[in-house]
Amino acid sequence: MSALMRYSTPVNTLSDWLENIFADNGFEYSNRQLMSGTWPKVDIVENDEHFSIHADLPGLSKKDVTIRIENGVLILEGEKKGEVRKEKDKYTHLERRYGKFTRTFTLPEGVDEDRIQAKMAEGVLELTLPKNEKARPKKLEIKIN
16 A cells, blocks of 8 residues: 655654654554644545645645655645734734745655646645556456356
8 A cells, every 4th residue: 555655854752752653553644743843734635546635724825835846755835924023012822833834745656746736725735646547446347157
């Protein structure tokens, strides 16, 4: 079974240790992105025809995002500009993220890179990564004589 995987980046020892626990128990994906605060958050879905990546990008438009492929790695980059803060305001709690971001994903065998499509609506980027014919499951009916 092929899986769309996040490209490896250095993380702290605790995250690696926890990821190994998940892997040892048969989980295909780890909780590393949640622990590391990776942004933007994504969902990755696979069906017989394609993979889909949905990335939450609230407040961004398509002109704020760049998508490219280099050596079998899909790279999603962009920047969310911060709000202008007034000196007299006192911020007691800030959770919203601002700044530049990069997410990278190693493409599995069988993705047709030339047919990848992207669309963005209401702060969600949707990438569709079609599988080529060889990567799609085949169903054959065999007649009984």
